[in-house]
Amino acid sequence: DTAVSQTPKYLVTQMGNDKSIKCEQNLGHDTMYWYKQDSKKFLKIMFSYNNKELIINETVPNRFSPKSPDKAHLNLHINSLELGDSAVYFCASSQGALQPQHFGDGTRLSIL
Amino acid sequence: GESVGLHLPTLSVQEGDNSIINCAYSNSASDYFIWYKQESGKGPQFIIDIRSNMDKRQGQRVTVLLNKTVKHLSLQIAATQPGDSAVYFCASNAGNMLTFGGGTRLMVKP
Numbered sequence: 001d002t003a004v005s006q007t008p009k010y011l012v013t014q015m016g017n018d019k020s021i022k023c024e025q026n027l028g029h030d031t032m033y034w035y036k037q038d039s040k041k042f043l044k045i046m047f048s049y050n051n052k053e054l055i056i057n058e059t060v061p062n063r064f065s066p067k068s069p070d071k072a073h074l075n076l077h078i079n080s081l082e083l084g085d086s087a088v089y090f091c092a093s094s095q096g097a098l099q100p101q102h103f104g105d106g107t108r109l110s111i112l
Numbered sequence: 113g114e115s116v117g118l119h120l121p122t123l124s125v126q127e128g129d130n131s132i133i134n135c136a137y138s139n140s141a142s143d144y145f146i147w148y149k150q151e152s153g154k155g156p157q158f159i160i161d162i163r164s165n166m167d168k169r170q171g172q173r174v175t176v177l178l179n180k181t182v183k184h185l186s187l188q189i190a191a192t193q194p195g196d197s198a199v200y201f202c203a204s205n206a207g208n209m210l211t212f213g214g215g216t217r218l219m220v221k222p
Contacts, residue, residue, distance in 0.1 A: 040214075041120055041150075041214070042215075044212070048209070055208070090155050090156070098163075100161055101146075101158070101210065102158065103156045105153070105154050106153075106154070
C-alpha cells in the first residue's frame with residue numbers, strides 16, 4: 001500500500017547509456033514531480049506535471065524527458081547519461097500546487 | 113538552519129530535550145512553508161506546514177513558527193527521541209514551486 005513508489009531503487013550504469021525511472025502514486029493526486037538530490041543533500045525540483053500536463057521545467061537538460069501516461073504515473077527517461085547525473089532522484093505527488101508533497105524513497109543513480 | 117554551504121549544519125541534542133531547527137527564506141512573496149524529515153535511505157517525509165496568514169501551528173510534538181518580518185521559520189520538536197534523528201528540510205514556495213533549504217542534521221544522544 002505504498003503511496004508513492006518508484007523503481008528501480010538503485011541504478012548503476014555506464015556513461016552514454018539511456019535509462020528510465022518509473023514512478024506511480026496511488027493517492028489520487030493530480031500533481032506529480034521529479035526532484036534531484038545531490039551528494040550534499042540539496043534537493044532541487046526538475047519537473048512538475050498536473051493531470052498529465054507539464055507545468056514546471058526547471059532548466060533541466062533536454063536529455064531528461066518526463067512522460068506521464070496518466071495522472072498516477074510520471075516516468076523519467078534520461079538519454080546519454082553523464083557523470084554529473086549521479087544523484088538520488090525522487091518522485092513526489094500532491095493534491096495541488098501548495099499542498100504537502102508525498103515523496104517516494106528515491107532512485108540512486110550511479111554513473112560509472 | 114537553511115544553508116547552501118558545503119556541509120550540512122548539525123544539531124546535537126540529548127534525548128528528552130527540546131530541539132529547535134531554524135530556517136531562513138529569501139522570497140518575501142512566499143506564502144506557504146513546509147517542514148520535511150528525511151531518514152537515511154528514505155524520501156522526505158512531510159511533518160507540518162504553515163501558511164502566511166498564521167505565525168504558529170502545532171502538531172504532535174512539533175511546532176512551526178513563522179516570522180515573516182525577518183523571513184524566518186523554525187521547527188520545534190518537544191521531548192526529542194532517538195527516532196527523530198534525521199535531516200530536516202524547510203521549503204517555501206516561489207509561485208507554485210517549492211524551494212528547499214539545504215537541510216539540518218539532527219542527532220539525538222541517548
